[in-house]
Amino acid sequence: MASNLNAKVAELFNEPGCATNRSKSEGERKKGCAKRLTPGAAAGGCAFDGAKIALQPITDAVHLVHGPFACEGNSWDGRNVATSGPKTYRLGVTTDLSELDIVMGNGEKRLYRAIKDVVARYDPPAVFVYETCVPAMIGDDIDAVCRHAAEKLGTPCIPVHAPGFAGSKNLGNKLAGAALFDHVIGTVEPETTTPTDIVILGEYNLSGELWQIRPLLEQLGIRVLACITGDARYREIATAHRARVTMVSCSAALINVARKLEERWGIPYFEGSFYGISDTSTALRTLAKLLVERGASEGLLARTEALIAEEEARAWQRIAPYRPVLKDKRVILYTGGVKSWSIVSALQEAGMKIVATSVRKSTDEDKARIEALMEDPHMVGSVPAREMYAQLKRGEADILLSGGKTQFVALKAKVPWLDINQERHQAYAGYDGMVNLVAELAKSLSNPVWEDIRRPAPWEKGPAEAGEPAVTEA
Amino acid sequence: MARLVTPRKNASINPLKTSTPMGAALAYLGIDGAVPLFHGAQGCSSFALTLGVRHFKEDMPLQTTAIGEVETVLGGAENLEEALVNVAGRMKPKFIGVASTALIETRGEDFPADIVSILRRRHELDRTAVVFASTPDFSGALEDGWAKAVTAIIESLVVPGERRAKAGTQINILAGVHQTAGDIDALRDLAAAFGLRAVVLPDLSGSLDGHVNAEFSPATSGGTALEDIADLGEAVATIAIGEHMRPAAEALEGLTGVPSRVFATLTGLQPADELIAFLADISGREVPASIRRQRSQLVDAMLDCHFYLGGRKIALGADPDLLYSMSAFFAGLGAKIVAAVTTTSHSPLLVEVPAEEVVVGDLMDLEERAGEAGAGLIVTHSHGRQAAERLGLKHLRVGFPIFDRLGVQHRATVGYAGTRSFLYEVANMFLADIGEKTPEDFASSRVPEFQLQESDHAGATFAGH
Numbered sequence: 001m002a003s004n005l006n007a008k009v010a011e012l013f014n015e016p017g018c019a020t021n022r023s024k025s026e027g028e029r030k031k032g033c034a035k036r037l038t039p040g041a042a043a044g045g046c047a048f049d050g051a052k053i054a055l056q057p058i059t060d061a062v063h064l065v066h067g068p069f070a071c072e073g074n075s076w077d078g079r080n081v082a083t084s085g086p087k088t089y090r091l092g093v094t095t096d097l098s099e100l101d102i103v104m105g106n107g108e109k110r111l112y113r114a115i116k117d118v119v120a121r122y123d124p125p126a127v128f129v130y131e132t133c134v135p136a137m138i139g140d141d142i143d144a145v146c147r148h149a150a151e152k153l154g155t156p157c158i159p160v161h162a163p164g165f166a167g168s169k170n171l172g173n174k175l176a177g178a179a180l181f182d183h184v185i186g187t188v189e190p191e192t193t194t195p196t197d198i199v200i201l202g203e204y205n206l207s208g209e210l211w212q213i214r215p216l217l218e219q220l221g222i223r224v225l226a227c228i229t230g231d232a233r234y235r236e237i238a239t240a241h242r243a244r245v246t247m248v249s250c251s252a253a254l255i256n257v258a259r260k261l262e263e264r265w266g267i268p269y270f271e272g273s274f275y276g277i278s279d280t281s282t283a284l285r286t287l288a289k290l291l292v293e294r295g296a297s298e299g300l301l302a303r304t305e306a307l308i309a310e311e312e313a314r315a316w317q318r319i320a321p322y323r324p325v326l327k328d329k330r331v332i333l334y335t336g337g338v339k340s341w342s343i344v345s346a347l348q349e350a351g352m353k354i355v356a357t358s359v360r361k362s363t364d365e366d367k368a369r370i371e372a373l374m375e376d377p378h379m380v381g382s383v384p385a386r387e388m389y390a391q392l393k394r395g396e397a398d399i400l401l402s403g404g405k406t407q408f409v410a411l412k413a414k415v416p417w418l419d420i421n422q423e424r425h426q427a428y429a430g431y432d433g434m435v436n437l438v439a440e441l442a443k444s445l446s447n448p449v450w451e452d453i454r455r456p457a458p459w460e461k462g463p464a465e466a467g468e469p470a471v472t473e474a
Numbered sequence: 475m476a477r478l479v480t481p482r483k484n485a486s487i488n489p490l491k492t493s494t495p496m497g498a499a500l501a502y503l504g505i506d507g508a509v510p511l512f513h514g515a516q517g518c519s520s521f522a523l524t525l526g527v528r529h530f531k532e533d534m535p536l537q538t539t540a541i542g543e544v545e546t547v548l549g550g551a552e553n554l555e556e557a558l559v560n561v562a563g564r565m566k567p568k569f570i571g572v573a574s575t576a577l578i579e580t581r582g583e584d585f586p587a588d589i590v591s592i593l594r595r596r597h598e599l600d601r602t603a604v605v606f607a608s609t610p611d612f613s614g615a616l617e618d619g620w621a622k623a624v625t626a627i628i629e630s631l632v633v634p635g636e637r638r639a640k641a642g643t644q645i646n647i648l649a650g651v652h653q654t655a656g657d658i659d660a661l662r663d664l665a666a667a668f669g670l671r672a673v674v675l676p677d678l679s680g681s682l683d684g685h686v687n688a689e690f691s692p693a694t695s696g697g698t699a700l701e702d703i704a705d706l707g708e709a710v711a712t713i714a715i716g717e718h719m720r721p722a723a724e725a726l727e728g729l730t731g732v733p734s735r736v737f738a739t740l741t742g743l744q745p746a747d748e749l750i751a752f753l754a755d756i757s758g759r760e761v762p763a764s765i766r767r768q769r770s771q772l773v774d775a776m777l778d779c780h781f782y783l784g785g786r787k788i789a790l791g792a793d794p795d796l797l798y799s800m801s802a803f804f805a806g807l808g809a810k811i812v813a814a815v816t817t818t819s820h821s822p823l824l825v826e827v828p829a830e831e832v833v834v835g836d837l838m839d840l841e842e843r844a845g846e847a848g849a850g851l852i853v854t855h856s857h858g859r860q861a862a863e864r865l866g867l868k869h870l871r872v873g874f875p876i877f878d879r880l881g882v883q884h885r886a887t888v889g890y891a892g893t894r895s896f897l898y899e900v901a902n903m904f905l906a907d908i909g910e911k912t913p914e915d916f917a918s919s920r921v922p923e924f925q926l927q928e929s930d931h932a933g934a935t936f937a938g939h
Contacts, residue, residue, distance in 0.1 A: 037516055037540035039553040040560030046517025064485065068576035068611040070493035073486075074521040077857055078528070090860060096486040099612045102580055114485035121487075133515050133577045137546050164517035165543045165577070389690040408533035412686055 004143070005136070005161045012174045017259035043405070046164030048132050050172020053079065054254070055128055055160065055179070057204045057229040058237065060086035062124045065094040066111050066142060067132030068102075071164070080425055082208040084231050088124055097134060107140040115149040115157055125234040126156040126184070136163035156234075158183045173253035177201075180228065180237060181260050188238035190225065195296040197225040198287060199243040199261070201254040203274070205230030209429035213274050216311070216430060220303055222287060228254065241265045245290040247272050247283065268294070274429040276342035277315050277349075281308045315431040319350055325442040327351035332391075334383065334402035335420055336361035341369040343401075343420070346434045348373075350441070355397045356380045385409050399445055414454050416444045476814065477831040478824055481839065488837035488860065490791050491817040492874055494609040495573040496522045497619025497651055499536055500874075502571030502605075504649075504676020505627070506697040509535040509567040513554055513585065514575030516540050528877035530682045535693055537561050541577060550578050551588045558592060562602045567693040568700055571623060572606045579610035603700055605630045615817040616874060617718040617793045620651035624676060624722040628729065631703045636731035644709040645670045645756070646732065648723055650716035652796040652873060655683035656886035661713075661740075664749070664889055667765055668757035673702045673709065683883055707732060711756045713749075715740060715888075716795030717823045738823055739799035740888035741896065742806050743772060749889065768890035775894045776807065779901035784808035786904065789844030790829075791837060791854035792873045794821035800853055800872060801827045803893070812847035815840040837861055851903070868903050 045053075048071055056063055056079065065072035076092030083089065095114050101107055115127055127149075131142050146157035162175040190197075198217075203210055210230040217224060226232065226240040241261065246269035248258045258269035268290055272283035288296075288304040330353045333340065340357045347354060356378040359367055370377050383391075388406060391397070392413035400410040403421030410417035418440055420428065428437045495512055499522055502510035512519040519538035526534050539553040554572070561570055574585055589606050593599055607626040609619045645665050649658055658679035665672040680696030687695050706712075707730030714723035714736045723734035735752060739745045746769070754761050786809040790800055797816045805811060811829035815836070824832045833839050837854065841861035844852055852862045855873040862869035876882040885899075886892035 037538075037542065038556070038560060039540045040511070040537050040557030041564060042516050042538050042540045043520070044516065045520045046515055049517050049520065069486075069489065069491060070495065070518060070521060070576065070611040073489040073491055073611075074493050074496060074525050076489065077860070078524065092486075092488050092857070094486050094489065095484070096489070096491075097576075097612055099610070102612060110484055117484050118487070133517075133546065134580050137577070137580060164515040165541060165546055167542075168516075386690050386692065393690075404527070409690075412533075412690075414686070 005163070005166060008161060008175060008178055009166060009171065012171065012178070012256060015174075015256045015259065017255040045169040045172075047162040047166040047168065047172035047175060048130060048164045049075070050169035050174075050253075051130060051160050051162035051176040051179075052172070053169070053204070054173045054176035054202075055229060056089055057081045057083075058126075058128070058232045058234055059083040059089045060125055061234050062088055062091065062093055062118045062122055062127045063130065064111075064114060064118060064127055065130045065132060066097075066107070066114075066135050066140070067095065067130075068097045068134050069094065071130075071132045079204075080207050082205050082211075082231065084211075086233070088122055091122075093118060102134060102138060105138070107135050107138065108142075108145050111135075111140065111142065111145050112149055115145070116153060119149075119153050119155050124155065126158060128158045128160055128179075130160045131163055133163045133165050136161075136165075156183070156187070170253060173202075174256055177228075177254040177257040181257050184234070184238050185257075185261070186238070186241040186265070188235050190239040190242050193225075193242050194223050195244060195294070196220075196222045196291050196300070197243045198222055198291070199225060199240045199246045199267070200227045200230075201246060201248045201258055201269075203227055203230045203249045207425055207427040209274070209427045209433065212427055212430040212433050213280075216280075216284065216307065217287075219307060220284070220288065220300065222291065222300075228257070241267070243267055244294045244296070245269070245287060247287060249273055249283075273342050275339055275433070276344075277312060277346055277431060277434050279342045280430050280434075281312060284308060311431045315435055316349065318435045319346070319438050322438050322442040323351045325446050326438070328353060329398045329441075329445055330355045330396070332388075332397040332400050332402075333357040334388070334400060334406055339420060340366055340379075341373055343428075343434070343437065344370070344373050346438060347441075350438050352441075354378075358383065389413050399441065414450065416447070416450060418444055476825050476827045476829050478819060478834070479831050480819060480834040483835070486836045488841070488857065490815060490835065490837050490840065490854065490857070492525075492616040492793075493522070493611045494614045494616070494619035494622075495575050495611060496525065497616040497621075498571065498573035498607050498609045498623035499526065499619075500616075500651060500678070501620045501623035501627070501676045502569070502573070503534055503681055503694055504674075504678045504697045505569045505571070505703075506680065506694060506699050507568030508571060508681070508694045508697060509537055509561050509565050509569070509692075510571045510573060511537045511539065511557055511561060512573055512575055513539045513550060513557075514541055514577045518575045518577065525875055525877075529875040530684070530883060531880065532682055532684055534682065535565065535567075537565075539578075546577065546581060549581070549583055551583065551592075554585070554588055555592045555596065558589075558602075558604065559596055559598050562599050565692040567602060569603045569605070569693075571627070572604065573609045573619065573623065574607070575609070576611035579608065579612075603631055614820065615793060617651055617716070617795060618818065618820065620676075621718045621722055624648060624719070625725050627675065627703060628706070628722055628725050631700065632706050632726065632729050633704045634729045635707060637705075637707045642710050643670055643757075644705075645672050645753075646706050646709040646712040646726070646734075647672050647674045648712060648714040648719045648726070648734075649674055649676060649678075650714075650719050650795055652793065652799070653678070653715060653888070654885055655679035655883040657740075657888045657892065659683075660886045660889055660892050664753065664765070667762050668753045668759050670710075670753065670757055673706060674698060675703060675706070678883070684881075706730060711735065711752075713737060713752070717798075717821050718793075718795050738795070738826075739802055741799050741803050741893050743769075743776065743890075743893065744806075745802075746772070746888075746890045746893060765890065768894070772890040772894045772897075775897050779897050780807050782901040782904040782908075785810065786851060787812040787847060787849045789813035789840055789847070789849035789852045789854075789867075791815040791840040791852070791858060793817050794824055796873050797832070798823045798827055799887075801829060803896075804853075807897070812849050813840055813843035815843070841865065870900060870903060 072094035146159040150157045160179045162172045225243045226236040248271045261267045273279040359379045392415040399416040499510040523536040539557040607622040662672045677698040681694040712734035805828040814829040814832045853870045887896040
């Protein structure tokens with residue numbers, strides 16, 4: 001197997017910027033983050049999946065997947081990341097290796113020709129080339145092919161080493177970040193720079209969430225030099241090294257990039273979130289503070305405070321009307337990481353009760369935040385689908401907030417459900433996003449459909465009762 | 475007669491294909507109490523699962539042997555064993571269907587022998603039926619994976635020998651991957667109308683039809699029962715739908731002697747006639763009045779709808795059997811198939827498609843040809859939406875996956891009634907924007923151009939080049 005890949009993975013496991021790593025002993029760190037998966041009891045995406053998630057939002061690039069069919073064929077055009085311009089990223093492009101290619105060792109030649117074809121056809125600013133399991137196993141040298149193609153064709157070709165068997169989706173995110181740092185960032189100088197240029201890491205513009213944030217930053221005069229990688233253009237990312245401050249959002253998956261930006265280019269970073277009202281304010285405040293420390297005008301601080309005061313007041317005011325519908329409604333928050341606490345205050349403000357919040361991927365810091373926020377915090381780990389179903393069926397919650405994987409557990413128990421993870425079609429970032437979330441909750445909980453479908457069928461009751469109004473199980 | 479064309483390509487852009495193991499997984503999901511298991515890396519099953527859920531809007535079991543870097547070097551037999559035992563212990567399935575993936579097949583191991591040895595040693599698996607199909611991604615597509623899994627099920631689980639002990643009223647239906655739950659329900663009702671009990675394999679109408687159970691079930695709930703599979707030899711006949719089901723039908727006939735008939739398609743008046751004549755023949759019963767009425771309704775629908783379909787230019791992209799079925803349906807109503815793209819070259823039916831050529835390719839091939847030929851409608855699965863958007867065309871969603879429409883598993887296109895409702899759906903798409911005429915519609919500059927294209931095309935057809 002590529003020693004290159006092993007070295008990369010080992011480096012990521014030693015990442016000093018990662019809070020999980022810091023809390024480990026040296027021996028534990030050596031073992032790495034990758035737990036061996038249990039055959040027959042595994043769930044979740046692979047490293048290739050994670051790498052693609054992290055890089056696909058680069059809208060003007062071609063994303064070429066080198067491997068047999070299924071890796072790209074079963075996954076393309078699947079995520080709801082939005083673009084304000086180019087649509088090249090939506091193409092599903094793969095070398096679709098045949099048995100003959102594999103047996104005859106034609107993979108490298110085929111890959112080179114594929115790169116040539118897509119460059120001729122789309123003239124993209126760059127081609128990202130993803131290595132998958134089979135080419136990694138048979139030893140296709142995609143670094144060499146990319147180097148050769150870039151020279152010959154004059155288009156940057158970026159090798160992304162994240163074959164599925166290397167590990168989890170999260171590891172894939174990090175490997176993608178490593179590819180950006182090694183091959184992209186710092187290769188282009190921006191036309192102009194300003195004292196308020198920032199980089200946002202780990203924001204993918206799902207359902208257009210970046211556009212709930214960008215106007216706030218613009219009002220403050222803060223320029224997003226590069227968002228990695230939401231609604232991104234290749235050249236923007238290539239200029240990211242000229243930013244003044246880096247904000248790492250979304251579960252710190254790209255923390256390795258942030259730390260290296262600091263190490264090589266002296267750009268300070270912080271971890272923040274645009275989910276939740278107070279978190280959005282904290283993020284804006286920290287951004288302003290760090291920018292001023294790096295030479296932006298002091299006035300930014302006051303402008304930020306004014307904007308925060310205005311936006312927070314407006315958000316709370318817009319949430320208030322939903323209180324009657326949401327008051328005392330019981331929520332299970334089944335997500336993890338930052339979201340296990342970042343939306344808690346908005347839900348509580350709307351009058352809801354958090355029955356449980358999951359801390360599956362949360363750090364100790366996340367857990368401390370939960371304890372600070374909630375009077376009687378009920379933190380749970382991973383809940384098997386069967387138990388979750390039983391809990392909902394018993395009526396222990398009025399609504400489940402989770403990702404797509406648990407959607408049907410709730411719906412089949414005839415309990416309202418709201419998607420708050422990556423497949424969602426609603427934008428929940430910033431102040432507007434939280435108001436949107438509360439509105440969605442109210443819409444779901446007040447829908448008469450729940451009462452209707454929980455009513456027993458006519459043949460499940462005596463004839464006298466059959467026509468009576470609904471009796472809910474809860 | 476169509477010419478089969480395979481363009482030489484280095485990259486597939488916007489794939490039309492769905493992977494071979496995915497086809498096998500769907501077939502396995504049509505068994506009651508089933509858990510499909512991919513022998514491969516975790517991502518292989520994760521992507522397939524996500525895609526399946528996007529299409530059916532249903533949760534489904536799909537497990538993985540979780541091959542990691544070490545196993546790609548040292549071999550995956552231990553993972554396979556551990557996975558089988560874990561799935562049996564945790565999910566208590568009656569049936570585990572194993573499908574191999576490109577990763578593990580590239581390494582190359584003797585999987586059937588591995589399974590035999592595992593089953594001999596691990597008594598935890600004594601009460602679980604385990605079936606294996608070899609389905610590497612680099613060979614074939616959705617239909618091939620489905621067909622291989624069904625053949626493997628038949629070869630492993632059917633009790634051999636003809637045993638027509640019961641009343642002689644059972645009929646087997648080997649459903650193709652392009653049959654929806656709605657199709658299967660319709661076929662079962664048609665068989666019942668002739669006093670026949672249909673055993674459908676695989677039966678997605680039981681497992682993935684969208685239903686709410688009283689209890690939680692980690693394996694499939696509904697689908698073909700294992701006892702019914704064992705007893706397939708009790709039937710008077712087997713109906714197989716689509717050319718890709720021929721090997722499975724032949725395997726079943728070889729094992730049990732039950733005569734089989736392959737129907738290339740069941741959509742359209744003539745195919746429906748053939749089905750009904752067959753059912754009447756094997757049951758020895760008259761065609762019931764209700765079915766006669768359905769035929770009359772279909773004939774009337776064809777009369778009403780042909781105005782809107784005649785002369786329309788259609789671009790089709792689908793797996794071979796669905797492509798043939800759709801092309802025959804559209805051509806039968808006077809539409810012209812101006813582009814036909816399919817996923818594999820295996821099917822002998824492809825040359826029968828009423829088009830000049832059938833291209834083995836991707837959605838970009840379809841998009842380019844649809845654009846050049848001035849198609850008015852693109853007929854393919856949901857991934858065709860990008861092409862339809864760029865060309866400004868209507869998009870009729872058929873096949874797998876359909877992730878941006880609801881209730882697709884209940885759409886039936888078979889028999890008189892299915893054809894009728896499908897025909898109305900199509901005609902309404904054209905009728906929806908028939909609009910009011912404006913003076914520009916009659917501008918002289920446009921008329922000759924339109925006629926020129928038409929005569930060009932007609933000439934090309936007659937020249938037969």
